[in-house]
Amino acid sequence: MADKARIVILGGGFGGCFTARRLEQRLRRQRDVEISLVNRDNYFVFQPLLPEVAAGAILPHQIVNPIRRMLPRTRFYAAEVDGIDLARRQVSVLLADGRRRIELAYDHMIVALGTVLSFSGLPGMAEHSLPMKNVGDAFYLRNHVIGCLERADIEPDAEVKRSLLTFVVVGGGFSGVETIGELQEMVDAVLPSYPNIARREARFVLVHSQPRILPEVVPSLAEYAARKLRQRGVEIRLSTRCEAATGHGVVLAGGEKIPTHTLVSTVGNAPHPLVGALPWKTAKGRLVADATLAVPGHPGVWAIGDCASILHEHDGQPYAPTAQNAIRMAARCADNIVAALRGRAPAPFHFDTLGKLASIGHRSAVVEMLGLRFSGFLAWFIWRTVYLLKLPGWERRIRVALDWTLDLLFRRDLTQLKVFRAERVERAHFEPGEIIVRQGEIGDRFYVIVSGRVAVVREEEGGGGSARPIAELGPGEHFGEVALLDDVPRTATVRAALPTDVLCVGRGDFAAVARSLTLLRAGLHDAAARRAQPPPPS
Numbered sequence: 001m002a003d004k005a006r007i008v009i010l011g012g013g014f015g016g017c018f019t020a021r022r023l024e025q026r027l028r029r030q031r032d033v034e035i036s037l038v039n040r041d042n043y044f045v046f047q048p049l050l051p052e053v054a055a056g057a058i059l060p061h062q063i064v065n066p067i068r069r070m071l072p073r074t075r076f077y078a079a080e081v082d083g084i085d086l087a088r089r090q091v092s093v094l095l096a097d098g099r100r101r102i103e104l105a106y107d108h109m110i111v112a113l114g115t116v117l118s119f120s121g122l123p124g125m126a127e128h129s130l131p132m133k134n135v136g137d138a139f140y141l142r143n144h145v146i147g148c149l150e151r152a153d154i155e156p157d158a159e160v161k162r163s164l165l166t167f168v169v170v171g172g173g174f175s176g177v178e179t180i181g182e183l184q185e186m187v188d189a190v191l192p193s194y195p196n197i198a199r200r201e202a203r204f205v206l207v208h209s210q211p212r213i214l215p216e217v218v219p220s221l222a223e224y225a226a227r228k229l230r231q232r233g234v235e236i237r238l239s240t241r242c243e244a245a246t247g248h249g250v251v252l253a254g255g256e257k258i259p260t261h262t263l264v265s266t267v268g269n270a271p272h273p274l275v276g277a278l279p280w281k282t283a284k285g286r287l288v289a290d291a292t293l294a295v296p297g298h299p300g301v302w303a304i305g306d307c308a309s310i311l312h313e314h315d316g317q318p319y320a321p322t323a324q325n326a327i328r329m330a331a332r333c334a335d336n337i338v339a340a341l342r343g344r345a346p347a348p349f350h351f352d353t354l355g356k357l358a359s360i361g362h363r364s365a366v367v368e369m370l371g372l373r374f375s376g377f378l379a380w381f382i383w384r385t386v387y388l389l390k391l392p393g394w395e396r397r398i399r400v401a402l403d404w405t406l407d408l409l410f411r412r413d414l415t416q417l418k419v420f421r422a423e424r425v426e427r428a429h430f431e432p433g434e435i436i437v438r439q440g441e442i443g444d445r446f447y448v449i450v451s452g453r454v455a456v457v458r459e460e461e462g463g464g465g466s467a468r469p470i471a472e473l474g475p476g477e478h479f480g481e482v483a484l485l486d487d488v489p490r491t492a493t494v495r496a497a498l499p500t501d502v503l504c505v506g507r508g509d510f511a512a513v514a515r516s517l518t519l520l521r522a523g524l525h526d527a528a529a530r531r532a533q534p535p536p537p538s
C-alpha cells in the first residue's frame, strides 16, 4: 500500500482542471493525498473565446492559463497519456521527447480527455480544413485570413482573387456561428486598409447539415441570428452536407463546388481513441459513467466532460458536451472522491443548464438565460460579462477586459504573424561519440545519413552490458526504421563515429509514406532483415 492516496487526472481541460482545483480546495489540510494531472499542453484553454482570438479581438495567450499556476498543489505532467492498465491500476505516460514512458499508479483516476477531431468519410477535410479546437488553431486562422486579404489585394487573376476572398465555415452550432460572425466582423474592420478589395467581394458561407442554425437555442433566437447574419451578407446553406475538400475548395452534397482558400471546420468531434481502446462500457464512443460519475465495474475510476456519457435524470439523454456541464461534473466528481477517501457515500450528479449564449459578431448576440431571452446589443453585453466572469482567475479576466476595451477604442490590428509548421524533414548534427538512438527507447524518427559515419551496436540480453557491433553506416544509408515499421522499441543503439549530419523524418510522416509507397516499405524491410543477419564467420 502506498502511504498516500494517489489521484490521477487525465486531461487538463474544463473537466480535468476544475476537478483538480476543487480537490485542492477540499483537501487543503490533507497531506496524505497526492493529486496528479497529465495534459498534452502546459496550459488550460478557455475554448468558448476561441472565435474572438480568431478574429483578433483578444490576444491568444489571454484565454489560456498555465496549469502549474492554476493548480499549485497538483503534480503536473506536460505529456501524453498513451495507455491505461485497468488491471494494474496504472496510467502509461509518454514523455515529451516521445522516446520514453513512465507509469503512474492510481487509487482514483478521472478520465477527462475530451474528444478528438476525425473526418472519416469526408475526403480531404483533415488535410484542407482548419480546425477550431485549440488556441493555436484560432491564432493560425486569424493570420491565415489576413494573409488571404494581403494576397487578394494584389492578385491579378480575378478567379484566384474570388477564391482568396471566400471564407467558408462548416457547422452551424455555437462555435460555427460565432466563428463566421467574428471573422466577418474582423474582415469588415480591416478592409479599409485594402484599397483593391471592395466589401462586396468578400464572401462568407456557413454550411450546416440541419434545417436551422443554432439547434441548441429556441427557434426564435436561432431565426434572429440567421436573419442578422444574412443581412450582413453571410450565405447560410441549410440542410447541406460537405462531401469533400481539396486545396482549391469545398464540394457540397449534390456536387456544387465553392472555390475557397479558407475552409474552417467546427464539426468532426469524435470519441477519444483511448476511451474506445479499453474493456469498459461505452455509448457512441463515450465512456459510460453512472449518476455518481463512477465507471461501473472499475472501482476508483471516474469519467467526466465530453468523453463521458452520463444520463440526465429527467429525460434519460446524455448530458451535452459543454463546458458548463464539464465544470459542474468536475465539482461533483471531486466531492465524490473526497467522500470515498473519507468512507462516505457518493452523491448523484444533477445539473440543469443555466443559459445558452452565442455571439454573432458586430456587437450582437443571442442569449437564453434563466428562462429569459435576449438578442442584439444587450445579449452581446450579457455574453461578454458572463464569459469574462467564467474565465479562471482575475489576472486573465482583467487582461481580456483590457483587450476588449482597446478593441472598442482602436482599429483592429492587421499584422500578419507568419506561423509556419515545423519542417517535415529536419536536419541534425552529431559529434563523434554522441548517441543518436538508444536501444530500448520508443522509435520517434527515421534517419538518413547525409555526411559522416555512425556505428550500430546491440546489447544482448544477459550480455552484462557488452554491446555487439552490427553495422557501420555512411552517407546515403539509413537507420531507425525497424522500431517504426514493426512498432517495437529500438533494437540497437546508433552512435556517431565521425561528425555526422542526418535528415530526420518524424514517426507520423514516415508511417504515412511507408504505408503508401510499397517499394519503399519492402526495401526498408529487406535492409533491416539483412542487417539482422549475424556477420559471416571471419
Ligand SMILES: Cc1cc2nc3c(=O)[nH]c(=O)nc-3n(C[C@H](O)[C@H](O)[C@H](O)COP(=O)(O)OP(=O)(O)OC[C@H]3O[C@@H](n4cnc5c(N)ncnc54)[C@H](O)[C@@H]3O)c2cc1C
Binding pocket: 010, 011, 012, 013, 014, 015, 016, 038, 039, 040, 041, 047, 048, 049, 050, 051, 079, 080, 081, 082, 112, 113, 114, 115, 132, 133, 174, 175, 274, 304, 305, 306, 307, 321, 322, 323, 324, 325, 326, 357
Ligand atoms: C470553438 C469552441 C467554442 C465552444 N463554446 C462553448 C460555449 O460557449 N459554452 C460551452 O459550454 N461550451 C463550449 N464549447 C465546448 C467546451 O469547450 C467543451 O465542452 C469542454 O471543453 C469539454 O471539457 P473537457 O474537459 O471534457 O474536454 P477538453 O476541454 O477538450 O479537455 C481535454 C483535455 O485533454 C487533453 N488530452 C486529450 N488527449 C490527451 C492525451 N492522450 N494525453 C494528454 N492530454 C490529452 C487535451 O489536450 C485537453 O486539454 C466550445 C468548444 C469549442 C471548440
